[in-house]
Amino acid sequence: MFKKLKDGVNSLKNKVEEKTGIKKEENRPEEIPEKLDQEEIKEKTEKGKKTSLTTKAKKFIKERKVILDEKDIEDAISDFKFDLIENDVAFDVAEKIGEDVKEDLVGREIKWREDVGEIVNESLRNSILSIFESPFQFKTYIEEKEKPIVIIFVGTNGVGKTTTIAKMAKWLRDTDYKTVLANGDTFRAGAMEQITKHGEKLNLKVIKHQEGSDPAAVIYDAVEFAKANEYDIVLGDTAGRMHTDVNLMDQIKKIKRVVDPDLVLFVDEAVAGSDAVERSREFNEAIDIDASILTKIDADVSGGAAISVSYATNNPIIFVGTGQNYDDLKKFDPEWFVDEIVG
Ligand SMILES: Nc1nc2c(ncn2[C@@H]2O[C@H](COP(=O)(O)OP(=O)(O)OP(=O)(O)O)[C@@H](O)[C@H]2O)c(=O)[nH]1
Ligand SMILES: [Mg+2]
Numbered sequence: 076m077f078k079k080l081k082d083g084v085n086s087l088k089n090k091v092e093e094k095t096g097i098k099k100e101e102n103r104p105e106e107i108p109e110k111l112d113q114e115e116i117k118e119k120t121e122k123g124k125k126t127s128l129t130t131k132a133k134k135f136i137k138e139r140k141v142i143l144d145e146k147d148i149e150d151a152i153s154d155f156k157f158d159l160i161e162n163d164v165a166f167d168v169a170e171k172i173g174e175d176v177k178e179d180l181v182g183r184e185i186k187w188r189e190d191v192g193e194i195v196n197e198s199l200r201n202s203i204l205s206i207f208e209s210p211f212q213f214k215t216y217i218e219e220k221e222k223p224i225v226i227i228f229v230g231t232n233g234v235g236k237t238t239t240i241a242k243m244a245k246w247l248r249d250t251d252y253k254t255v256l257a258n259g260d261t262f263r264a265g266a267m268e269q270i271t272k273h274g275e276k277l278n279l280k281v282i283k284h285q286e287g288s289d290p291a292a293v294i295y296d297a298v299e300f301a302k303a304n305e306y307d308i309v310l311g312d313t314a315g316r317m318h319t320d321v322n323l324m325d326q327i328k329k330i331k332r333v334v335d336p337d338l339v340l341f342v343d344e345a346v347a348g349s350d351a352v353e354r355s356r357e358f359n360e361a362i363d364i365d366a367s368i369l370t371k372i373d374a375d376v377s378g379g380a381a382i383s384v385s386y387a388t389n390n391p392i393i394f395v396g397t398g399q400n401y402d403d404l405k406k407f408d409p410e411w412f413v414d415e416i417v418g
Contacts, residue, residue, distance in 0.1 A: 077378035080416050083158030084199060088192040090151035091180070095141040097191050139187040143180050152177050163348035163379030168206070168386045175202035196417050203416070206382055207409035209391035211366060214406075216338075217252070217308070223301035225309045225334060227259065227294065229327055229362065230342040231354055232315030235370035235396050237266070239342055240310045241273040242396070242404035248277060252307040257297030258283040259290040259330065262314035270312055277401075290314065290326065291333035298334060311336065318357035331362045338365045343384065345369045345376040345395070352383040359388040370396030373403070381412060 152173045159169035179198040185191055217224060228236045240256065247254045256274055258281060260266035267283055274281035282297035294311040301309045313330060316323035331339065341364040343351040351369070358364055367384050372395040385392050392407045 077162075077376070077415050080158070080162045080378050081418065083155060083162065084196075084417055086158065087151055087155040087176075087199075088195045090154070091143070091148055091195050092191045094147040094151070095143065095185050095191050097141060097185060097187060097189070141185045143183050143185065145177070145181050148177065148180055159379065162377040163352070163383065165349060165352045165379075165383040165387060168383045171206075171386070172199070172202045172382075175205075199417050200413050203382060203413050204409055206386045207391065207412070211391050211393070213366070213393045217247075220337060222305075222307045223298065223309055224307065224338070225294075225298050225301075225311065225336040226338045226340060227311040227313060227330065227334065227336045228340050228342050228368075229313050229358055229364070230315065231317055234315065234342050234344045234347070236315065236342045237269055237273070237312055238399065239368055239370060239394070239396055239404065240270070240312050241277065242401050243394075244273070244279055244310055245277050245401040246404065247308050247310075248279060253305065254279055254308045254310060255297055255301050255306050256281045257294045257309060257311040259294045259311045260314040261286055261288045261290050261293060266312070266314065291330045294330060294334045294336075318354045318361070324357075324361050327358075327362055339363065340365065340393075341367045341384075341388070341390075343367065343369060343380070344371040345378070345380050346371050346374050348377060348380050349383070351380045352387050355384045356387045359390070364388060364390060366390050366393045368392065368394045368396065368404075369407070373397045378412070378416060381407075 156169045156173040159172060160166060164172070176195070176198045179201070180195070183194065185194065228240055230236050237260070244254050244256060256270055256279055258267055258270045260270070261284060264286065267286060271281055271283070282293060282300055284293045290313060294309070297309045297311065300306070311334065313327060314323070316327065318324065339362055341355055341358050343354060345351070355364070355367060367388060367390060369381055369384065369392055381392055394404050395407050397403045397405055
């Protein structure tokens, strides 16, 4: 997974290693004596100087260190930023990561036996993890928040909103939360049938009005139903819309105003790359989203969208969609993500 981004990271590590002249394979202490010319040792030994030469060599190697300055790594960082951008990391995010790493590495004293690659890894890990940092925990939120909890799902067309709702509904149902679905997609022909089918398969109630009716009213009704029947969770679907469509963006603002949801979840597909970043920014500006879900991560995605969506919205990614089945919704774990890329 995320192979191209991983290649970019490796290339940065190699370039910094080259600059320091410290290669990983030369780092191992047990190899130090082998670095000495055996013939020379023999000759010097005969003259009774072996100890002093070995000690000197060891001392030299031990004390050897390199201090990285800006010009040493400028080109490597610049190439790396380009690699990030090529892998769907938004320009400003690539800048931030590049600057973080530069700031951390410049002036750094690297000793002969240190693993340069590991130093670069650590720098990158810290920078990327700081982007994902968030105190929000979905599971804890669901446990602790007063019921019913109303969640609406927003995003562009075909990204996986309805499928994600069905996956989450199954998980909530299996965790013993009384869950009702609301068909807030009164726009697309077939949307009603799709969510109704999920409701039947999962044995969950679906609140729906006829096609073309006001989506805000449907989700509002579902909330009233949940209150009257002591349901825990309302999952409100909405129609897919382009962030550039003013009317449809006004409609989603109205849904938010009328329904007053506890959580607005932005759904996008990881395969959308930099488009997902732009859309997340626009949706966030329009209706202030609380968290994101990235679907289709099972496809061959670059991974950059995850970093960028989180940065662009200043919100966490809480789940990733890993396939088309009900159980293919996984909690997003920033540590896992960073390990995949940085190794
Ligand atoms: N491989 C894969 N496919 C997914 C994932 N999530 C959704 N899909 C597929 O993506 C397609 C669109 O999913 P929907 O849930 O209908 O998307 P939507 O956002 O509700 O679409 P609209 O309502 O038309 O805007 C379907 O074929 C899903 O099976 C995922 O995580 N991985
Ligand atoms: Mg849908």
